[in-house]
Amino acid sequence: MAAPSSQSGSPNRLAREPSPYLRQHAHNPVDWFPWGEEALARAKAEDKPILLSVGYSACHWCHVMAHESFESPDIARQMNEGFINIKVDREERPDLDQLYQGVVQLMGQGGGWPLTVFLTPDLKPFYGGTYFPPEDRFGRPGFPRLLASLREAWAHKREEVGKQARLFEEGLGELAAYGLDAAPGTLSAGDVVELGRRMAQEVDPVHGGFGGAPKFPNPMNVALLLRAWRRGGGAPLKDAVFLTLERMALGGVYDQLGGGFHRYSVDARWLVPHFEKMLYDNAQLLHLYAEAQQVEPRPLWRKVVEETVEYLHREMTDAGGAFYAAQDADSEGEEGKFFVWRPEELQAVLPPAWKDLVQRHFRITPEGNFEGGATVLEVAVPVEDLARERGVPVAELERELAAARTALFEAREQRVKPGRDDKILAGWNGLTIRGLALAARVFERPDWARRAADAADFVLAKLWDGTRLARSYQEGQARIDGFLEDYGDLASGLTALYQATFDVKYLEAADALARRAVELFWDARKGAYLTAPRGQKDLVVATYGLFDNAFPSGASTLTEAQVALAALTGDKRHLELPEKYVARMREGLVGNPMAYGYLGLAADALLDGAAGVTFAGTREAVAPLLASANRVYAPTFAFGWKEPGAPVPPLLAEILEGREPVGDRGAAYLCRGFVCERPLTEAEALAGRLVAAPTGA
Incomplete structure (x- = not known):
């Protein structure tokens, strides 16, 4: 697990949480709470607004904001003095994330993570955004300035804050049920x-x-x-x-x-x-x-x-x-470090002939295509073109490239892996x-x-x-x-x-x-x-x-x-x-x-009317039919199977009634709208029926 937080100082409450994302912030100087009764009760008892920060463990910009702001003693002091600070892993509480992303949408922003929303103690939002830098930049207010402004508003403009919260609550209610007032229609x-x-x-x-x-x-x-x-x-x-x-x-x-x-x-x-x-x-x-x-x-x-x-x-x-x-x-604190390559790194892993081949195939250059002259691998020159250039069979070049890729992969495995x-x-x-x-x-x-x-x-x-x-x-x-x-x-x-x-x-x-x-x-x-x-x-x-x-x-x-x-x-x-x-x-x-x-x-x-195919017969008997059906694109069809002589589970009693092999041959019963066609015993005929879907006409 990549830990954006500094490991100095005593751990906060998040150290006890199972979520890797919350534990990433366990050594922040911020007095973090997980979402729960303790935090919500504290906000009411101390009459403090809630600073809700939502993210997830693999979120790059969450890490950036953690480094810049949540690890800063000065910013943490502002947060601790003015707010009850709550961390939420959006992967654990998607409902909270969905709800409060609406605040950012109502403010005309795109949403995303980290999500930063300010709430009254009764959980009504009054301001929000995503990433905030430590000082004014990117057209965004610096986080310290924002904290000071919102704390001032809570202390001296409570009526305005309450009015804003009521507007957000109304807007969130409309967003949550958006489209549900439309008249029902028939999709064709x-x-x-x-x-x-x-x-x-x-x-x-x-x-x-x-x-x-x-x-x-x-x-x-x-x-x-x-x-x-x-x-x-x-x-x-x-x-x-x-x-x-x-x-x-x-x-x-x-x-x-x-x-x-x-x-x-x-x-x-x-x-x-x-x-x-x-x-x-x-x-x-x-x-x-x-x-x-x-x-x-x-x-x-x-x-x-x-x-x-x-x-x-x-x-x-x-x-x-x-x-x-x-x-x-x-x-190691750097985005993409595990995945990118430089020409000199290839030289340490591959023989010269393979190195030249890999550089050309993946377009690995001294200038690179990523930060610091590194290269993100892409298939820039196809194998067929390389084989033509070198006058060798495609299969031979594919074998060389496969071996070179294996060598690079094994070398990459020795690097420090991204957190999981x-x-x-x-x-x-x-x-x-x-x-x-x-x-x-x-x-x-x-x-x-x-x-x-x-x-x-x-x-x-x-x-x-x-x-x-x-x-x-x-x-x-x-x-x-x-x-x-x-x-x-x-x-x-x-x-x-x-x-x-x-x-x-x-x-x-x-x-x-x-x-x-x-x-x-x-x-x-x-x-x-x-x-x-x-x-x-x-x-x-x-x-x-x-x-x-x-x-x-x-x-x-x-x-x-x-x-x-x-x-x-x-x-x-x-x-x-x-x-x-x-x-x-x-x-x-x-x-x-x-x-x-x-x-x-x-x-x-x-x-397609709950379209389905029931295969009837022994596994060996239905195997050609099933293999043919699995090879064709028939995404609306569901496949079931009835084995002769086997007990019929109660759940399948209705659908399997009367579904039997045809003589000693496996059979396929194709149904739409709970109406079934005559059983098919030929794999080619079944495949043809499956792809003969109705058109949009």
Whole structure:
């Protein structure tokens, strides 16, 4: 764990917290509190405003503000004298982060981390921002000047502060339920095509991705472009997806030696990243590249998936099989130091011929492309061009480059590694299980399905007791009641895992999680899902899980899971809320598709009427059918299996009734809208039916 805080002085309360992010601030001279009763009671007793600072362990600018301000004795003195200072790990309390990001949005700013918000003792915000420098610069007030001004306002302009707080509270309430007053509508296949075409207008035609710098992978929106292409949106949509995936895979945003994707690039061409690696990004990208392989197999897609899975296994997997949350951008106090290279470093590792080859392939120059003359690796000259230049077969050059990359990777492993946030989050593990499960099917890697199953077994054993899902697991302890995203993400991941393993225990757990989520989070009056369990007492405004941002809203993943559960179990009740919710959100989805990308994926599956295929027969008999089905891009179909003579689980009794092999041949029963076609026994015929999806016309 990278610790931005100075280790001098006595530790504060945060030293006792499990969160790596909070512990990073344990030696600040700031009198930090974790969020909780003690801090909130102290604010009321001392009549002091609350300084709320929200971030996460891999956040570079959080580290910068910690170094500049929270480690400063003078600034800490101002904070301690005037405020009750509370640190929150946004990965532990996404509901608080979502709520108070609204303050910055209402102030006309973009939001982000570190989030800095000032609250009254009854939790009503009256001012906010993100990063504040130690003195006036970047068009931002210096943090000491801001602290003095707000302390003065609290002491002598309390009425104005109260008025501002009431305005913010009103605004936050409107933000939290934004769009929920729209009239319900009916989403059509044509709408999905139009969503894709509108989103494609935002794609950079040169480098792929949406917009300019900074550029984020945004995998759910890229996936929605593929869905629109599938429904007849035209080749340009697929081309935009493949351009994006190719440029990301060849750029510096992808770790060319160790696999896995960094958070985003600071430029428009995917070259220089912010170097943190987040589990949720890699989980979603794993799924997306596996889908690309189904659309059009390419060696690059396979390489990215294989290397990303290996990265997750090597760096992000707990001994129990679950996945850690994040890796830091910094090592030895410098951003990116672990990942970048200089020509002289190559010389110490590689023989001259390999050194020249690697320098040309990755464009490693004395000038560099990063701070201090260092180089972020990108595939600047393709292997095919290098082979042509040197007059050698491509395969031979690939072998040389692979050996050189291995040597560089092993040398890099000797460096001080970036810190790792080792908490295990239920929801993010669900996203990773989903990605691994699809990749296992597409690339015929049962070992990847076992890794997904190991993570699922851990989360179900340690964080789920049948009625309550905990959000976080760390140091042997399950903590914090799960949020909507935890239930939705995990249910979605488990439905995907069932389709990779056909182990019904994962489907049963997904069914239980989805039903419990409805009990805890569905607001029938609003026709939407609450972010936090109903009755959460420390939120000044109830928040709803509406928007898909860096990671999907729990409402979107839960809707996806419910549609899959309907297809896999035959229980039409699982479609009741997806139909209501998608109708409620139709206007927002059509009006602003970039903000609802994952909901678009779930809605697209709903349009196909809980589409599913049940394979009937022994594993050997259905293997050709299943392999053929896994190779084609049919993202709205859910796959189940009935083994002849095996006991039928109660959950599957309805869907499996009458599903039998045809003679001694395995059979595939393809259904839409709970109406099934005649069973198919030929793999080619099944693949043809799966890709014959309805168009947007």
